[in-house]
Amino acid sequence: MARTIIIEEFGGPDTLKLVDREVGEPGPGEVRIAHVACGLNFIDVYQRTGLYPLELPHALGMEAAGIVEAVGDGVTHLQAGQKAAYAATPPGAYSEARVMPASQVCPLPDDIPFEDAASIMLQGMTVEYLFHRVWPLKKGDTVLFHAAAGGVGLLACQWARSEGITLIGTAGTDEKCKMAVDNGASACINYRSEDFVAEVKKLTDDKGVDVVMDGVGKDTFDRSLDCLKPLGMMMSFGNASGPVEPVSLLTLAQKGSLKLTRTTLFTFLADHERCQEMARHLFEKVQSGDVKVNIGQTWKLEEIAEAHRALEARETTGSTILTL
Template identity: 45%
Template sequence: MTTARVVSLSELGSADVIKLIDKELPSPAKGEVQIRQTAIGFNFIDVYQRSGVYPLDLPTGLGHEAVGVVKALGEGVSNFKIGDRVMYINAGIGAYASARNVPADKLVPVPDQISDEVAAAVFFKAMTAQYLVQKTYQVKAGDIVLVHAAAGGVGQILAGWAKALGAFVVGTVGSPTKFAAAKEAGCDAVIDYSKPNWVEEFIKATGGKKANVVYDSVAKDTFLGSLDCTAPFGTVALFGGASGPAPEIQPEILNKKGCLFLTRPSVFPHNATPALLQENARAVFDAIAKGYVKVQIGAKFSLEQAADVHRAAEGRKVSGAIIMIP
């Protein structure tokens, strides 16, 4: 038996509901791998789930993404060996832990050139950016792309990847303190979506043109403006809700604003099978190798500081990715 330190929630609510407990971890079952986790990724979906925006069955753990070292193999596992470095994003909730048993078919090997901390900081976010720029809308040279929350973990990767593909990228941020991070990520122009005239500022930044695609993870505060920033027959990809759920609209609005395409994608359906997971992971590793995906670790916390991680994220106090070290 291995004793693991894990986050356990008995209720949903503020960051105060996050508690750490010791849990006895059994030997890995058939098809499973036991991992000693070395770095844990934070993603804003963790906040949505902890707060009840995306309700979970209780009691529950938290977290979707971690990196670690294989410590034990369950029966029938032949594609990994003890000592391998591995990571996952879709092995079920419970990544906030020092050790964990994970189905082997949910694991991806970590390339030698990528450190544990970088892998934890980038993988979930890069897999999100991957489906957005390659599948939801295939970004190409000459496109105008609007990326909301461009100083955040996903936003920085998304902006940089779109720029590397030849797009003109406008990023939004929620405060002037994040302008530099968004600019450094690859944005050609940066605007503050908290200002009432941000839509006009966007159109000014593009020389009077609108976006072929808008990537909106902010939702409540930006969604209606996102529709106004989208060119006829353009795409609005609503993939998060950092400020709250997007306002409900009548479908006819999409017609009146230019026959727009509106979609609400997410990372898990895009990686629902082992084959898809491996294929998309290869695309991400290729993008990293080409320099399309760059990583800025904005803050590191211990696992015992998990509640502080959530407070910092909700308070928009960190630019870039947040990781935890067990």
């Protein structure tokens, strides 16, 4: 049996329940993993509220790190006793242990702690695909990144610095803006006190940026288009403020033949080899020191409702983990 967080109905943080669930043995293509720590991400909120519907009841949590306890037939990249980490479907990482598909579970280097891995798998591989797999970014490009002091944002600031990419961030307080700059942003705009479109134009000599990476959604999307250069790329990858309203293709034409994509990490992770390659790239960034883990908050598994409330209130900085 393993303590596990589930929901039986969609709603607020109070719908999160701690129960004991049987773990069982892995079948073909599966692995059983005992978790040491798991990560908290906005996708967990989307699933809890029903924005991303699940078949109920369902466990939550998309990333974790721990020890492989057993592997099923056909699993060759993992073995019992090995350190491992993942960002993977289906949800179920808010648990002491689980059986799950092995394809997206990745061997974890010995020199990366479980807690660090649990905090960066989903967010770090999100940054990896945004910078390397959606559109070919290169040294000298300019990026506008919203919520630059969040878990994904701080990793993106460091990643950009390591790649020679100029990243302009936005955040909701001066303190958060300072964190973004300290982590590698060339500048950070307090969107509560400044017009981020006007500030981006000033910072780019009225040219705009090559790429916008927007995980905020509804509140930032429309004005972000005005920050792009002609032929620029808008990468929408999250809905922290709500889903984006429909956009006319003519709007993209009128604003400079802009490109637009709505991406999701798990499309990229669906291919086993690509998933493992993305994880290795992330681990190399961490091992080299180019990317440093920033765990801003730690809660115990039984404090999950409090953790969700803090995340939704935008009271968190960096990454958030749950310890088992």
